[in-house]
Amino acid sequence: MTRISLELGSGGRLMRDFIAGRIVPSFRDPLLGDLGDAAHLPGGIAFTTDSYVVDPLFFPGGDIGRLAVNGTVNDLVVSGAEPRFLSLAFILEEGLEAAVLDRVIASIRSAAKTAGVRIVTGDTKVVRRGQGDKVYINTAGVGRSIGRPRPGKIRRGDKVILTGTLGDHSLAVMLARGDFGLKSNVRSDCAPLLFLLPLWKQGALWMRDVTRGGLATVLVELAERLPYPVLIEEDRIPLSRPVRAASELLGIDPLYMACEGKAVVIAPAAKAGEFLRRLRAHPLGRKAALIGEVQDKVGRPGELLLRTTAGGLRLLEPLTSELLPRIC
């Protein structure tokens, strides 16, 4: 590869290979090694960073500011850390209306309050018109480690729990961009996942927030590290009505659509029922569902399989390139 293509940023295998092959080898740090959502530093501190470039800046259910807080907060939560402090860095395009920035800042302030994090340092840069697009945000997050993903402890029979419906964020942003000339009442699910934190103390084995690449990509990355195949059931996966309709109309696969307020949790077999009850008791987890398990009845080790509604089996691959609708 001689040039960076857009596909690298889609969150799929291409991006993972690029990071692992082109970036990580230059730094060779044991803390960087497992490429989790956050690094666990000495002294019980977890540290993460993320950049936000969503277009449009405002969409039903959220905006770039809210995303910049919740995205980083969620990376800490699923890494086993209680979010505490955020940094906030803006890259602004010359000519941006100040009122737009004010709206973004107000949103950041309210999201930080909801998530219980303090914004304690920051930076602002302005680039020439056309060299950026309105507002880009980077946030770094610091949290207190209270748990740690332990994929090595996952055993046959452990359960896969999804904390809610898939794809609402992707669809809300695509429609807000006017991509399909469709209207819908779908809203982004952008929200902090703090209600997952107690699960760490109760024995959660692994968690990931379902962002770019969608559920399939996230679970394939897990399955590849396990000595057993993972099987999920299509008819148990919760979908909102607009996402179901869009997937039928546009041919977009919800398994690859991004969320900003959903996670997948691996629960020890004996605790799955209790996990589900706890999740469903929270307003953000009402639609939580047990969608599959780590098993050895079908498939080969390292595979992620979907039992389709029609009763067939489908091998799921990580996302390979940017989601595009079918053309004929």
Place this chain on the structure above:
Amino acid sequence: MKELRDPKALRRLLADIGELARKTGGGRAPRLMEVCGTHTMALFKSGLTPLLAEAGVEMVSGPGCPVCITPNAIHEAAIAIVTGTEGATLAAFGDMTRVPTRQGSLQTAIPARGSRLKIVYSPEEALDEARRDPARPVVFYGAGFETTIPAIAFTVRQAAAEGLRNFSVLPALWLVPPALRAILEAGDVAVDGFVYPGHVSAVIGVEPYEFVAREHRVPGAIAGFEPGDILLAVRSILEQAVEGMPRVALEYSRAIGRDGNPVARALMDEVFEPYDACWRGLGKIPASGLRFRKEFAGFDAAVRFGLGEITDRDLPGCRCGDVLRGVIRPEGCRLFGKTCLPGSPLGPCMVSYEGACLIHHKYGRASGGRA
């Protein structure tokens, strides 16, 4: 809609199909071609392909993916427009931009000064772009079958009515029935039945397929895109085979009528005319493509940008052509899954979301277990 996905109903259909498949005789599993990429996708996504194989029916993919059958020379012409013209916009469907050619792909091509590539989801979006900036040439890379062509014809007529001189279309427009005739006449793949595409049929109706049953004695059925739709069509095809009474069954009557959509056909006919087009893998097929009629020639990007005659030039080693004719399955190509991968495709069938190679790679790789 629900019963078309109900697992019990689907199992019943599969049982019927298994029984019929045994009765067809011939010493091998009946081989049915799903003509359209949308069907290939639906078969794999729903996990039906292995279930049908268990029932004794072999499904092969046909030439119904516009990205795949568009010859490289047209993709190269699109690249030439965006790299050779200053201040122009080339609007294209997303997967058209990733097809690798000798000149790279539209994604990797570096546009001339002030030019850009814009991914669109419909031809109307390209027309809007032309309306917004009348000083900027906007070329729509119009690729598709009878499903998409009426919408493209509509934008051209609209541009003509509005006097939008900066809008043009690079046509890659294909007709399904002539391709079926070419596959049948070439005779290098034994097809025992065709699953015809519901959306194409919604425009052209039933009649254009009749020759398949009449002249070639091959059964077929028009199908929708739900798992149940496809199984109903497969069952109908096998029934026809067992009875020895080939015809064109309409198993999608909830959506379309036998006559298709005459208004859409009239629109196509007003703007475009058939010509002997070159398909990737199938070569030149009589009256299988559409080009601009004289009255609309001013909207032809190939004329406007002085592009030469377009002929077929495939990349060496890539067997997309054989895949498109159903001669080999994607797994039969030496490059498949080795050097030709979804992240670094060597041929269009690995690029397109409806390409047989990408779909086989994504959904179809054998797994150790069974349902």
